[in-house]
Amino acid sequence: MVHLGYDLDTHDLVRDALAAGDLRPEQAVAIVRAVKELPQDLDTDLVIRAERHLVDAAAEHDAKTLRILGRRLLEVVAPELADQHEADLLEKEEAKAAQAMRLTMTDDGHGKTHARFTLPTVQAAMLKKMLLAIAAPKHQAATHGAGVERRPGPERMGRAFAELIERISAKDLPKVGGRDATIVIHIDLDVLTGRLEKAGVLDTGERISPSQVRRLACTARILPVVLNGKSEVLDVGRAKRFFTxxxxxxxxxxxxxxxxxxxxxxxxxxxxxxxxxxxxxxxxxxxxxxxxxxxxxxxxxxxxxxxxxxxxxxxxxxxxx
Known part of the structure; x- marks a missing residue:
């Protein structure tokens, strides 16, 4: 709000509309920000015209919509400059987004991990489309039967995210230390065959239930290292230079x-x-x-x-x- 107060000294149309009650503060902020993002060398008359256009549009649109309209402002006041300006603006935004990428994951100790992430818009759109493909009503009906043809909500999107992770093949990911990213689990043969109920231990340190182990092993999404069972040859002597x-x-x-x-x-x-x-x-x-x-x-x-x-x-x- 302090920044807006300073900006109103140079944006007369916004100041007058705000004083008259024709604008809400958040609308004023959106308009000022959009006008300030116009090219610095743009003719003053065009800048005033752009500001007036958004002030008039505020009668029918909220601050969110005004921000969207502001991105296409040059198409209204100077169409011949719009494409280049949009390209420059997008490049700046994408550079900032690349620097802002973050991912944090925290295990709560009760079988759940909580995560927060920040992604550039294009990667977020890709992720959303992948999740919607899995959470789509037709796909859900085909895999789980009728009765689930509802619009995907947060719970279904969460399930879709988990399914997406399981669907990604470790062969498509970079190798680390000579191995792919397949999860390895240490488990007794009797557990794998269902004769014994005992937790499995992942190579990342987490423990999972026997039923989860058997489900993942059935879908080949983990590499079980089985005790007392048939395994690959581990000693190759001088036959190979690198560890298998x-x-x-x-x-x-x-x-x-x-x-x-x-x-x-x-x-x-x-x-x-x-x-x-x-x-x-x-x-x-x-x-x-x-x-x-x-x-x-x-x-x-x-x-x-x-x-x-x-x-x-x-x-x-x-x-x-």
Missing amino acids: KAQLTALGIRDGGCRTEGCDWPPWLCHGHHWQRWADDGDTDLANGGLLCPRHHARAHDPTDETTREANGKVSFHRRE
């Missing part, structure tokens, strides 16, 4: 993250490291492997650093003398 996905998964479960003392990097962001170098006849197997984060992996290969493996399985680094 199965080996990296096993290292992640065993090490729980970077092996460096005091480092808290999670396993899915770490690299597989040969304790005895491959070039020195070291085998590519679990006994000769361990997880290190990128920074400590670089130190392990730095000739000026010496790596010490501690009795507790951790490693430490110090400069060579």
Whole structure:
């Protein structure tokens, strides 16, 4: 409101209309902002004409609509300049939006995670269209039967968001540490086959119910690491130079993250490291492997650093003398 007070000194039409009760304060703010966004070198008569146009439009439109009309203001007063001005304005907005992107997620400890995000308009439109495709009445009726052909509300959009996440293939995402972004779960064979009810543990640390484990395993949305069941070969000796996905998964479960003392990097962001170098006849197997984060992996290969493996399985680094 203080800013508006200053702006009214240079926007006579808005000031007079506001004083006469023809404008609400939020409408005045929308009009002033739209006029101030016009090109600085625009002819004064055109600026006055633009301001008058929005003041007149305020008789039928609220502040939100006035903001929308303000974006197309040049089309009314100077059509020949409108396209270039809109392009310049959009580029500025998109640059600001790219800098403002944020995502925060907080686990409440009761099976729910609360999130807040800020996205540029185009990515938000893409996300909304994806969610509406899943939450659409026809899709819901086809997958869940009749009786759900209602307009998507917040609950259904939330369910659609969860389904969208499950639908995204890890193969389409960048690999991290030689592995894709598939969730790994540590579970007993008896749980997977339904003979035992016991929680599964994700490689991210969360615990989920046995029924959830079996559902996700059935849809191939997780990679179960099964105890007492058939598994991939984990020791390949000298047959391969790099650790396989199965080996990296096993290292992640065993090490729980970077092996460096005091480092808290999670396993899915770490690299597989040969304790005895491959070039020195070291085998590519679990006994000769361990997880290190990128920074400590670089130190392990730095000739000026010496790596010490501690009795507790951790490693430490110090400069060579």
